[in-house]
Each structure stands twice: as C-alpha cells, then as structure tokens.
Amino acid sequence: MQLKPISQQVVAVVGASSGIGRETALQFAKRGASVVVAARSQPGLESLVEEIRQAGGEATAVSADVAEFEQVKAIADKTVATYGRLDTWVHASATAVFGTVEQITPEEFKRVVDVTLMGQVYGAMAALPYLRQAGQGAFISISSMEGRRSLPFQSAYSTSKHGVEGFLEALRVELHHEGVPISITSIKPSVINTPFYNHGRTKLGVKPTGIPPYYEPSLVADAILYTAEHPVRDFIVGDVGRVLDVVQRLSPGLVDSILTAVGFPLQKTTEAKSENDSNNLYEPVSEDNRIQGDFGQWVIPSVTDWIDKNPVLKWGTVAGALIGVSALAIAAQVFNQDGEL
Template sequence: MPRPVPDQVVVITGASSGVGRETALLLAEQGATVVLAARNEEALRTLDAEVTRLGGTALVRPTDVAEWAQVEGLAHDAVDRFGRIDSWVNCAATAVYGEVHRLSIEEIARAIQVILLGQIHGMKAALEQMRGQGQGGIVNVASALAVQAVPLQAPYVAAKHGILGFAESLRMELEHEGSPVTVSTLLPSSINTPLFEHARSKLGVLPQPVPPIYQPRVVAEAVLRAISHPQPRMAVGGGGKVLELVHRIAPRSAATLLLRVGKTVQKQQTDRPDVGTDNLFTASTGPGAVEGSFGQRAKSTSIYTTALEQHPQRIRVLLAAGAVLGVAALRRGGR
C-alpha cells in the first residue's frame, strides 16, 4: 500500500504552471514533500514559497524533461535529499497548433520530445529508484486525446497516444514480475491552464480548449487519488469520457461527428490575435500561474470523476446492472 499522502516524497515535472503547480499546492496542503521540476526557475521559486507557506516541504530543481540526463539527475537529487521517491507525477507538456502541412519537422520533433519522451524519461528515472526501494507509484497526466484524435494538434495527439501505450506496457511488465510499483495514467478533458497562452500557434490566432472545460484542481485532485489509490487508467471530466465513448461506439464515424457536429476546428480557435510568444523551444517566463484565461467557462468539479471514475467498483456494478437489464429486455422481447 502507498504511504499516507502527508508522508510522501513526490516528484512533479511541469510544476511551474497548470496542473503540475496545482498538484504541488494541493500536496503542500496535505503536508507532503514535493520536488518541483520545470524549465521556468522563477516560477519554481514562487511555488517553493507558496508550498512552504501552506505547510509543505519543497526542493526546486530546474529541469528540461526532454533531456534524459537532467531527468536522471532530478531523480538522484530527490533521493540524495530525502532518501526515496514515493510518487512521481509527469505533468510537463507543451503544444503547437496548426495543420500538419504548416508545421516544421523541428516543431513536431520538439513537441514529441517534451510531451512523450519527457514522460518516458520520468517513468524510466522513477522506475530505476522505485524497483530498488521496493515501492512507489508513477502517475502520468496524459489526455482524453490519447484515445480519440482531434485536428490541429497532431504532435500533441501522437505524443499522448504514446504515453498511454508506453505506460500500459510498463504496467503489464511490473504486474508480470509481481512488482509493488504502480503506474496510473490520467486522461483529462480540456483544462483551463496556461498551456494555450504558451502554445505555438500556426492558426493566426490564439488557440483555446474545446468545451467542456475544467479547472486544474479537478485534475490535481485526481492525481492525489491516484497517488493514494493507484488505478491503471482514470478519465478526468465527463467531457473526456464522452469523447472516449464516441471512439469506442462509433470509431469510423467519430471523425465526422467531431468535425461536423462538434466543430472541433472552429472551437479550437479564439478571436484573439497570436502574440507570437511560446514555450516550445524556450522556457516560459514570469512567476507562473495555475489557471489560464478561460476561467469563466471552466467547471470547478466533475461529478462523473469523483462519483464513478475514482471508484472503479461502482462502474463495474453499473455495467453488471446494465447487462442484467439488457438480458431481461431481450428475454421479454423473445416472448
């Protein structure tokens, strides 16, 4: 069983903003020890102060997750300082928006290096320590787009698909060897983080999340749930679950539904001009922020996630009840 959250040492990549930052703050409220990693050192320093004020303990380590040596060094620094790593949370991400023919190979490669290789580096570094210490949990923050693609985000979609596949393979290997190390992957819906302001845009305008949109705390709370009660896969937000169901039920027509009914091309574009700054190749600047600029449209809770997805046994009961009702209906129809 995982240690109680207040007793855990948790490494968080992508901690400077968005879900990573909110997760660090939530853990600090619980009294946990957090190792904060991202490229923006100024944002990490302001977060360090907030964590301390809330009662947590922090260690700041500026890190580019696309570089294996830096991630490996991050793990070593965490162990040197605190003696172990109980949980490793992969949150680092970047984005580039535009049709594939408008993206350069360098832009595509960099997005995949940060998003996919960054999380693979995190999993690998955590695994090396956790297998030796005989316990630990890895939590990957992927996306609902790991299951169903959308246009204008091909590198992001490809990377998130890769995270889910890599994590599933790793989890199966650990299960086969009887290892106590766990791997959980979260599949969030659209989240109101600064990602969209930090994204590189080839659209001529700033991008935006496809509704429904949720606040970062919804995902941070799911991360805490995965830290204390690991599970292989967790959808975060009912919107993402609907996307997954569309993919499962009607995989051939999903693209048409998303393009024509969902209008996913139009709904990813704001009417605000792109200012031409992004964090694809260089770190963002400033003190860091949890939320983006879509707070008025974002939901602060997800009843689906808290009531069902975080309690898989309830989903199994509902599925079993549905199967029983379905069989009964077929029998009545037969008569």
C-alpha cells in the same frame, strides 16, 4: 498492491511551474507530502516553493528541461539526496504546436514529441530505479484524452500522447511480469482550463482554445492524489472524456464527422496571435505561472470522477446498468415472440 498514505510520501512533480502540475504540487504539500517540483521556469518554481513553505509544507525545486535525459535524472537524484527516497513520480510536462500537419515544421513536431513523449520515457527511466529501492511506489503519467482520440490542429501533441499510452502499457506488463509492486497510472484529462492554450505555439493566426466544455485543474489534481494512494490503471477526468471514450470505441467514424464539423472553428479564439508571440516550445513562459487559464466561463462540474473514486458505488452503477440492459433485452425478445406485448 499497497501504497503509502500521502502524508508519508516523498513526491516528485515534473512540469510543476503552472497549470495541473502546480495545483498538484500544492495539494500534495497540503496533505503532508515532501515535494520536489521541477520545470524549466525558475521564477515559477521559486514562487511555488515559497507558497508551499509559507503554508507550512516542505518543498525543493529542480530546474530541468525534460527533453534532456540527464536533466530528468537529476530530478530523481535530487529527490533521493534531499529526502532519502522516492515514493511517487508525477509527470505533467507537455508542449504543443497548434496548426495543420502541413503548417508544422519537422523540427517543431520533433520538439513536441521530445518534450511530451520522450520526457515521460526519461521520467520513467529516472524514477524506476529509486521506486524499486523504496520497495513500492507509483509512476503517474499525465496523458490526455488525446491519447485515445487525436484532434485536428494538434497532431504532434496527439501523437505524443498516443505514444505515452503505448509506452505505459509495455512498462506495466514488464513490471507485472517481474512482480515489481509499482503502480503505473495514466491520467487522461478532458479539456482543462490551464494556461496550456496560452503557452502553445500557434500557426492559426489566433490564440487557440480547447473544444469546450472545460474542467478545473483541481479535478485532475484530485485524481492524481487519489491514484497516489490507490493503484489505478487509467483515470479519465471529466464526464465529456468518458463519453468520448465510449463513442470512439463504438464508432471512430462518427467522431471523425463530429470533429470535421466542430473541431476547426471551436479551437480558434478571436484574439490575434502569431507563431512568433510568446510560447513555451523551446523556452519557458516564465511570466505566466497561473494554475487556471482564460476560459473559466466554459468550466463545468464533473460527476463521474467522484464515482470512479468510490469503487463500490461505481461497480454498483455498472451492475445496475447491466441489469437494466438485460431487462430491456428480455422484454424486447418477449415482444418479438408474442407480437401483441
């Protein structure tokens, strides 16, 4: 499957007013793409479009709540009406309620699912007809490592991200069966330093935080731009996410034990915050359109992202690891047979 160079693409970025979505829109525009940005926060969108245009880029804004299909469809319609086609759809919208299952109301849980899961479903339904018309393209879903491993205090968000993974798997096979050249990618960030933890509703009595370490939003944007040109099924962002993925596959019970020990204290700050304080569950937090969050002191670099974007090196590393494991296995077998070796 061949995807266009970014400089020749028309890209829709949904959930673009802050955090990962905003950084991604800026990077697409910097690379020459025509960008349509969408979110609920009109001030955030206006400032983003102004920033892109001042840098010489091309951008258009659409205000939309992704929990409403018609509003999501309007993003796709506006993209094609303005630029003539759609090449890449990036879906980053999400919201969260931090608290135990018993603390979260049914209405709050449903709202998280409506935005974080159903918004992605609506995005695909809106984008796919236009991607088909273009003859190729990419649907890039910002999922999460919580789509692989759920966390305490984040049941609604984790449920939504697990649902996203199931949806993408079904969609990918359907398109493959039809021979439709549309790349379906799941980006799975580790803990990222965005305002996500400022914007979520909290039942904890304090402002929530991710389990450190954190990674920069630019790492996720880099992965998104890479997969907009290179068809990739899954892209985990952050070394810790890759370690978690392996450990979860090998021993979910071990991860249970680790999260029982650290998952509760490490997701709480000491800053008081009530569930009635500003949050984006039902309304945007229009005054906060930052890319980065409040936890820069816990940000670390990631090495394996670079390896994943260099397939030759990646498979060479895998082959080397397999050879090393095989050599150790042979040595162990010889030792067992001869005893004295």
